[in-house]
Amino acid sequence: MTMHLNCLGASGEVGRSAFVLQTDRRVLLDYGVKIFDEAGKPSYPLKLEGVKLDAAFISHAHLDHSGFVPNIYTFSKIPWYGTPPTYDIADVLWKDSMKIQGDELPWGNAHYKKALKYWHPLMYNHAVSVGETSFEYRDAGHIIGAAMIDVHYKGKRLLYSGDFKMEKTRLHEGAKRVKGEVDALVIESTYADREHPDRAELEKKFADEVYETINEGGSVLCPAFAVGRSQELIRIIRAYHKDAPIYLDGMSKEVARIYMKYRKYLADYEGFMEDMESITLVESIQDRKNATEGGSVIVSTAGMMEGGPAVNYVKYLNRDSKIIFTGYCVEGTNGWLLQNKGQLRVDNNLLEVELPVEYFDFSAHAGKGDLMKLVKDCNPEKIACVHGDKSRSENFAEELKGMGYDAVAPKLGDKLSFQ
Ligand SMILES: [Zn+2]
Ligand SMILES: [Zn+2]
Incomplete structure (x- = not known):
């Protein structure tokens, strides 16, 4: 069964993570903003021209993943899912965005309030179905409530890593290792070219x-x-x-x-x-x-x-x-x-x-070793390297290809198909 992934952001860049996953339904995986683009201004995901959505799943509260959720409610009334800490923290960050950007935001207080109203909690290791597609959150170890999104559709499995960290930190245990093979892996590439210091x-x-x-x-x-x-x-x-x-x-x-x-x-x-x-x-x-x-x-x-x-x-x-x-x-x-x-x-x-x-590099992201660990755990048929600078995500995809994986670093607006 084919799944399609439309890349509305975080493709050749860090920021504005936003993807439309199409199975028997159309679902957003993250809907974030880029807070500072090259001109020091915020930039938003590509427009959703005429796309009828069914739901949104948000991996974590950071604005580059959640910051455009209130904008959904300028044109739609779909439910969005997030863990309870994601909801609480996104609330704080959205209010702060309104304070800082005010009228320059493409959404306002009414949409923020609707966003709070249309939230549905989803806990780690619990699944919810939208049509015939099921979505499950897995602890990503990145910040409180951060999740990888595990998607199953008619016997096929796609894993969206979001931002993750496997190593234990003072606050979190680290991402849970993924069991069982994955058909398609959408993986962050923020630090695909380096290891963090011990x-x-x-x-x-x-x-x-x-x-x-x-x-x-x-x-x-x-x-x-x-x-x-x-x-x-x-x-x-x-x-x-x-x-x-x-x-x-x-x-x-x-x-x-x-x-x-x-x-x-x-x-x-x-x-x-x-x-x-x-x-x-x-x-x-x-x-x-x-x-x-x-x-x-x-x-x-x-x-x-x-x-x-x-x-x-x-x-x-x-x-x-x-x-x-x-x-x-x-x-x-x-x-x-x-x-x-x-x-x-x-x-x-x-x-x-x-x-x-x-x-001091106290990163909350996976270093290269952990990215490779996730790839090996999943052993995917196809890999999309996202959420990384253009050269980093492209080099990461090349390296994975050299290891025999079918990997790609999508460009903004690309539509990928997973068979
Ligand atoms: Zn993050
Ligand atoms: Zn991020």
Whole structure:
């Protein structure tokens, strides 16, 4: 039985993951946005001209997978499925999009409200049928509630990896290994050309840097993504430094409160709760002042220093302080400027920053070894390499071809067929 996959985004790029899967029904697999395109503006999935949809399945809450869901409700009333944490976090991120983009968004408050209304929860290892096609979520280990989507249709099986991580982290156990063969695999390629550094060594190095700086009376500013990374950093810092004052600021606070709701989705819920109780959630000007007095760690959004309180902290850090990035920054963003040019845009002025800036790769994505592990576990007839820079996804597909797999890196707008 043939399945078709129409690529509306994340094809030759990271961002705006959006695919229409056609079996006996038409279903969206993710519907995300690209927050910063080459011009620094958001870009959206290709238009769904005249396509009548039946449902949408969202792999996880990150905006590059969920950010365009409210737009569905400008033209349709289909149900969308996501795990409960995906729903809670997407809600926070959508509200933030409305705050930041306002009238520039192609959808508004009414569509956001409809999106909340048309959500259907789907738990890990549970399946739901749309027509004769069944959809099951599998733990993807990437962020809280992140899922791979396992599709069965008339004896054929397609696995959509979404973003995944197999390795255990402080927050999550890592993706569940896939059992049984898969006919078609749609796999992320974000880091298809490299291995991440050894996690234990990286944590130790990071903790040493933190210790050195706070011991000398400086503050460590960690601009961090609100979802997952901020909470992970708190767990790492606390594992090594029992008494270091930690301040959490920005949207990560709200996200952390959501994490607290979901015992079953965390690897060590008690430990997480204990760590959260030991830190200061920044709520006042006085808290911010205390945070920059030295001897403490500040974990704050935004990860790329575009918006959020992180940017403002820089002006108040003392000269013994340090700025440590732990996530990828898109070229042209403030985080990128700081790492590459020692500059920061603040209120339309360019600020020269003298403080040392470092980068630690605490990625929540699979490295090359894990991508290969998933391919081998699935042993698919056909592979689509998506969610990676053009050259990375193309090289990944070439490499897989060299191993005897029928692999392709689709271009935007391509329609793939799986027999
Ligand atoms: Zn993600
Ligand atoms: Zn992604």
